[in-house]
Amino acid sequence: xxxxxxxxxxxxxxxxxxxxxxxxxxxxxxxxxxxxxxxxxxxxxxxxxxxxxxxxxxxxxxxxxxxxxxxxxxxxxxxxxxxxxxxxxxxxxxxxxxxxxxxxxxxxxxxxxxxxxxxxxxxxxxxxxxxxxxxxxxxxxxxxxxxxxxxxxxxxxxxxxxxxxxxxxxxxxxxxxxxxxxxxxxxxxxxxxxxxxxxxxxxxxxxxxxxxxxxxxxxxxxxxxxxxxxxxxxxxxxxxxxxxxxxxxxxxxx
Amino acid sequence: xxxxxxxxxxxxxxxxxxxxxxxxxxxxxxxxxxxxxxxxxxxxxxxxxxxxxxxxxxxxxxxxxxxxxxxxxxxxxxxxxxxxxxxxxxxxxxxxxxxxxxxxxxxxxxxxxxxxxxxxxxxxxxxxxxxxxxxxxxxxxxxxxxxxxxxxxxxxxxxxxxxxxxxxxxxxxxxxxxxxxxxxxxxxxxxxxxxxxxxxxxxxxxxxxxxxxxxxxxxxxxxxxxxxxxxxxxxxxxxxxxxxxxxxxxxx
Numbered sequence: 418x419x420x421x422x423x424x425x426x427x428x429x430x431x432x433x434x435x436x437x438x439x440x441x442x443x444x445x446x447x448x449x450x451x452x453x454x455x456x457x458x459x460x461x462x463x464x465x466x467x468x469x470x471x472x473x474x475x476x477x478x479x480x481x482x483x484x485x486x487x488x489x490x491x492x493x494x495x496x497x498x499x500x501x502x503x504x505x506x507x508x509x510x511x512x513x514x515x516x517x518x519x520x521x522x523x524x525x526x527x528x529x530x531x532x533x534x535x536x537x538x539x540x541x542x543x544x545x546x547x548x549x550x551x552x553x554x555x556x557x558x559x560x561x562x563x564x565x566x567x568x569x570x571x572x573x574x575x576x577x578x579x580x581x582x583x584x585x586x587x588x589x590x591x592x593x594x595x596x597x598x599x600x601x602x603x604x605x606x607x608x609x610x611x612x613x614x615x616x617x618x619x620x621x622x623x624x625x626x627x628x629x630x631x632x633x634x635x636x637x638x639x640x641x642x643x644x645x646x647x648x649x650x651x652x653x654x655x656x657x658x659x660x661x662x663x664x665x666x667x668x669x670x671x
Numbered sequence: 672x673x674x675x676x677x678x679x680x681x682x683x684x685x686x687x688x689x690x691x692x693x694x695x696x697x698x699x700x701x702x703x704x705x706x707x708x709x710x711x712x713x714x715x716x717x718x719x720x721x722x723x724x725x726x727x728x729x730x731x732x733x734x735x736x737x738x739x740x741x742x743x744x745x746x747x748x749x750x751x752x753x754x755x756x757x758x759x760x761x762x763x764x765x766x767x768x769x770x771x772x773x774x775x776x777x778x779x780x781x782x783x784x785x786x787x788x789x790x791x792x793x794x795x796x797x798x799x800x801x802x803x804x805x806x807x808x809x810x811x812x813x814x815x816x817x818x819x820x821x822x823x824x825x826x827x828x829x830x831x832x833x834x835x836x837x838x839x840x841x842x843x844x845x846x847x848x849x850x851x852x853x854x855x856x857x858x859x860x861x862x863x864x865x866x867x868x869x870x871x872x873x874x875x876x877x878x879x880x881x882x883x884x885x886x887x888x889x890x891x892x893x894x895x896x897x898x899x900x901x902x903x904x905x906x907x908x909x910x911x912x913x914x915x916x917x918x919x920x921x922x923x
């Protein structure tokens with residue numbers, strides 16, 4: 418595809434999105450749905466702007482994003498370290514890895530009531546749940562990446578007499594890099610979901626609490642503004658990690 | 672032998688856990704010994720709580736999956752066979768897809784109230800995207816010669832879809848639906864925990880808040896078992912039905 422035609426299609430697809438938003442406006446204005454339930458995009462965007470103007474949305478967005486990032490970083494570090502240890506030892510793979518497979522299918526939100534029983538409805542609880550939830554994709558990806566090294570590379574490390582740690586550092590972890598990054602991307606999505614659910618349950622400050630509160634008070638414009646911000650957080654964090662992935666993994670492209 | 676090794680650690684942990692609980696003699700509001708958990712599980716199975724709640728969760732999850740996955744199936748065929756539509760919808764899809772389904776919980780409560788309706792629509796929203804994306808990719812990967820053949824045979828659009836496109840992409844759609852099934856269970860349980868007074872998730876929340884750790888842990892285990900069983904059954908079906916055809920790598 419030439420650049421001109423690609424620009425044409427991108428412009429076209431943005432136009433379609435604009436049309437959809439316009440359709441939303443028409444439904445809100447003439448669809449007969451009370452504005453208490455469905456705000457038009459005009460009211461939602463006004464609520465969005467005034468929310469950021471007044472500083473409330475800014476503060477809540479920061480709270481949610483910080484929670485998500487902290488939990489995710491904690492989970493990623495722990496996941497990579499534990500995953501590398503398990504993946505690089507045959508013994509650990511045989512004895513520990515199967516147990517991970519047993520725990521994996523439990524939907525992570527099911528851990529929330531468990532952690533709640535220990536820590537109560539607190540911000541710490543939300544952070545712990547985020548960390549527990551987003552560790553899985555990273556951990557399992559690291560185990561897989563570290564243990565699936567090309568056998569010849571392992572022979573190289575043997576003939577160079579690299580120790581276990583140096584083999585891990587120089588060969589196994591770089592080999593696992595694509596898996597780890599993909600796992601971290603999924604982990605970040607999980608972190609956002611758990612942050613929102615956790616805030617809804619605990620009334621901790623944040624966008625999850627804000628959207629639920631707005632719905633309870635029938636402030637539909639604020640509700641949609643909150644949902645839009647949450648969607649943007651999901652979109653931007655995903656795009657950012659994809660960019661990081663492309664940058665870090667540029668050696669893989671031939 | 673492999674199985675034996677896999678069992679060593681969980682069994683050892685359970686024994687240590689049980690002994691620790693008995694020796695220390697703690698009466699905890701948040702912990703229960705494995706034996707107590709087993710008793711609570713048995714009791715909740717027997718009095719019908721777990722089967723009833725499981726049926727509620729599965730009903731919401733699978734109905735949502737049928738609606739979300741079904742419409743995604745149709746939409747992905749349209750996107751796959753009419754490239755201009757795919758290009759025109761691209762921006763809208765990229766903008767809508769990252770919206771976390773849980774963020775829509777309040778929207779669903781506001782417009783539909785509590786109950787099956789809101790849970791089903793949230794599951795439908797969440798399962799729509801993976802089926803759409805995988806399905807679209809599957810159709811883009813159809814052997815072009817197959818489509819040429821359908822053109823030479825002058826099949827109608829309907830014939831082309833049912834005789835060429837669907838058979839060629841069935842294994843990949845199956846994989847997409849298997850992944851979406853896991854998503855549907857996760858979303859259903861999450862919605863129940865966060866808000867909706869239905870299903871296993873709600874029962875779990877109640878057990879946690881009414882300080883019944885034995886039942887709480889039993890339910891967490893049960894949710895894991897249900898997810899594991901569903902996925903296992905679908906994996907088995909996938910291997911039986913399609914063999915290696917379904918194992919083709921799907922880019923995430």
